[in-house]
Amino acid sequence: MLLLSGHCDQCGTCIAVCPADALMLTESLLSIDHQACTLCGLCVNICPIGALELKNEA
Amino acid sequence: MKRDWDIIVVGGGPAGIFAALEAVKSGASVLLFERKREMGVPVRCGEAVGKVDFCSYMDVDPRWISSEVNTFIMVLPNGKEVKLKSNIYEGYIINRDLFEYDMAARAAEQGTCIRMRCNVRELLKNAAGEICGVKVEERGELQEYYAKVLIAADGVESRLARQAEIDSVLKMKDIEPCVQATVSGVDIPEKALYLYVGTCYAPGGYAWVFPKANRCANVGLGINGKYSEKNRNAESYLRDFLKRFFPDAAVQRYIAAGVPVTTNLKVLSSPNFLIAGDAGHMVNPLNGGGITHAIKSGILAGKAAGEACKKPEKMQAFFDHYEKSIYRNFGKNHESQYRIKELVYQMSDEEYNRIGEEVLKIDIRKRSFLAVFRQVVKQHPGFLADVMRAFAGI
Numbered sequence: 001m002l003l004l005s006g007h008c009d010q011c012g013t014c015i016a017v018c019p020a021d022a023l024m025l026t027e028s029l030l031s032i033d034h035q036a037c038t039l040c041g042l043c044v045n046i047c048p049i050g051a052l053e054l055k056n057e058a
Numbered sequence: 059m060k061r062d063w064d065i066i067v068v069g070g071g072p073a074g075i076f077a078a079l080e081a082v083k084s085g086a087s088v089l090l091f092e093r094k095r096e097m098g099v100p101v102r103c104g105e106a107v108g109k110v111d112f113c114s115y116m117d118v119d120p121r122w123i124s125s126e127v128n129t130f131i132m133v134l135p136n137g138k139e140v141k142l143k144s145n146i147y148e149g150y151i152i153n154r155d156l157f158e159y160d161m162a163a164r165a166a167e168q169g170t171c172i173r174m175r176c177n178v179r180e181l182l183k184n185a186a187g188e189i190c191g192v193k194v195e196e197r198g199e200l201q202e203y204y205a206k207v208l209i210a211a212d213g214v215e216s217r218l219a220r221q222a223e224i225d226s227v228l229k230m231k232d233i234e235p236c237v238q239a240t241v242s243g244v245d246i247p248e249k250a251l252y253l254y255v256g257t258c259y260a261p262g263g264y265a266w267v268f269p270k271a272n273r274c275a276n277v278g279l280g281i282n283g284k285y286s287e288k289n290r291n292a293e294s295y296l297r298d299f300l301k302r303f304f305p306d307a308a309v310q311r312y313i314a315a316g317v318p319v320t321t322n323l324k325v326l327s328s329p330n331f332l333i334a335g336d337a338g339h340m341v342n343p344l345n346g347g348g349i350t351h352a353i354k355s356g357i358l359a360g361k362a363a364g365e366a367c368k369k370p371e372k373m374q375a376f377f378d379h380y381e382k383s384i385y386r387n388f389g390k391n392h393e394s395q396y397r398i399k400e401l402v403y404q405m406s407d408e409e410y411n412r413i414g415e416e417v418l419k420i421d422i423r424k425r426s427f428l429a430v431f432r433q434v435v436k437q438h439p440g441f442l443a444d445v446m447r448a449f450a451g452i
């Protein structure tokens with residue numbers, strides 16, 4: 001599952017690369033649409049400050 | 059709150075603000091939505107603009123100008139500085155927060171209705187499948203607003219273009235993750251834009267130091283995942299950079315951001331819909347500058363939208379003209395800049411050093427970007443052919 005594991009600066013960089021349109025910024029947070037997310041990991045790699053993480057579901 | 063408008067602008071960055079200002083001039087009713095709670099903040103930008111270009115779009119308030127610069131200094135991987143005397147370059151480091159704040163106020167004075175803390179979630183389409191409005195999240199509630207023309211000026215995080223079925227998803231190699239610290243208590247010897255080139259500073263990008271007033275500076279960098287080390291993000295490179303060059307500086311502002319470094323979107327409009335600024339990837343892909351492109355495209359989009367409201371039957375012609383004007387103004391240049399970027403960002407630190415040393419031998423008065431370019435061509439076997447190919451578009 002894709003998780004926000006660090007501080008997010010709400011910069012929107014991850015949204016620009018998400019092929020599934022699973023990410024969106026609201027007034028003050030990044031929302032993740034887990035149903036749409038394909039776990040491709042592109043957003044994890046592009047985040048300038050490493051705020052996102054892919055975690056195996058336990 | 060009024061539901062039906064002539065023009066709705068999404069995004070209150072430079073593209074959106076200037077689109078609104080221009081659209082309102084045509085007599086249209088204009089509504090602008092901005093997701094954030096404050097105009098101009100946070101400043102995700104190096105704030106450097108060319109003086110002549112910037113001043114051509116509006117009356118510039120002196121408060122917006124933090125400092126003036128007149129030189130480029132390229133810092134090589136080996137630490138040597140190559141100063142480029144450019145007698146044509148004059149630039150400003152602006153206070154972008156004040157600039158946007160004031161311009162938004164001007165837009166409001168002219169009649170634009172500005173709504174803050176409104177997140178535009180999706181485009182609305184009518185029975186015929188045409189774009190006719192937006193669904194907006196306003197303090198937790200979803201509301202619908204309608205317009206004859208929608209302008210997507212929603213920046214790098216844009217989702218509206220894809221909803222209009224325009225493919226705007228950026229490839230990893232075409233976006234630079236950036237971090238920037240605005241530091242205080244630093245002494246920068248020259249009124250110059252400092253660009254640090256080479257893998258040792260910022261692989262697949264560059265680091266910048268732009269001096270602001272009162273011993274402050276914007277210190278940032280952008281990298282490219284294709285060239286950076288595994289498991290290292292932009293932040294970790296900036297941490298090293300600050301430790302090395304500004305160990306005692308106090309950080310006043312710290313931001314993350316992304317810059318599209320690609321060619322403009324091929325399609326910038328569809329019926330009732332226009333794209334401006336970063337949402338249309340209108341950034342110079344070689345240096346990452348996008349403020350004036352956002353302004354220019356905003357003005358052109360606002361104009362086209364205003365005309366289309368007056369003469370809806372000619373909308374297609376106005377929108378075609380918009381796309382052509384963007385291409386003529388900078389879209390075409392961005393294509394060659396993109397090809398050059400692809401080439402220079404793969405140069406090794408040794409190559410940068412070698413080229414820099416050669417450029418240093420040239421008399422300072424003749425040391426222009428062109429001179430650097432000539433050295434690149436001379437030093438880098440095959441580069442000339444690559445560049446020729448780049449310009450020829452093969």
Ligand SMILES: Cc1cc2nc3c(=O)[nH]c(=O)nc-3n(C[C@H](O)[C@H](O)[C@H](O)COP(=O)(O)OP(=O)(O)OC[C@H]3O[C@@H](n4cnc5c(N)ncnc54)[C@H](O)[C@@H]3O)c2cc1C
Nearest residue numbers: 069071072073093104105106178213315335336348349352
């Ligand atoms: C680190 C960095 C340094 C830079 N340095 C320079 C520089 O020195 N010089 C230069 O010329 N350019 C620079 N740029 C580029 C420049 O900042 C951009 O090109 C410019 O901001 C683009 O303006 P814009 O109006 O298109 O987008 P933005 O300024 O990004 O504005 C878009 C606005 O839309 C809002 N928005 C987005 N989605 C929604 C939604 N769904 N609903 C409501 N509102 C929404 C956002 O909150 C935002 O305020 C830099 C960029 C970065 C990231």
Ligand code: SF4
Nearest residue numbers: 018037038040041043
């Ligand atoms: S993992 Fe892939 S699909 Fe999921 S949010 Fe990130 S970029 Fe989008």
Ligand code: SF4
Nearest residue numbers: 008009011012014047
């Ligand atoms: S790229 Fe990182 S910091 Fe920026 S919005 Fe996405 S998760 Fe947040």
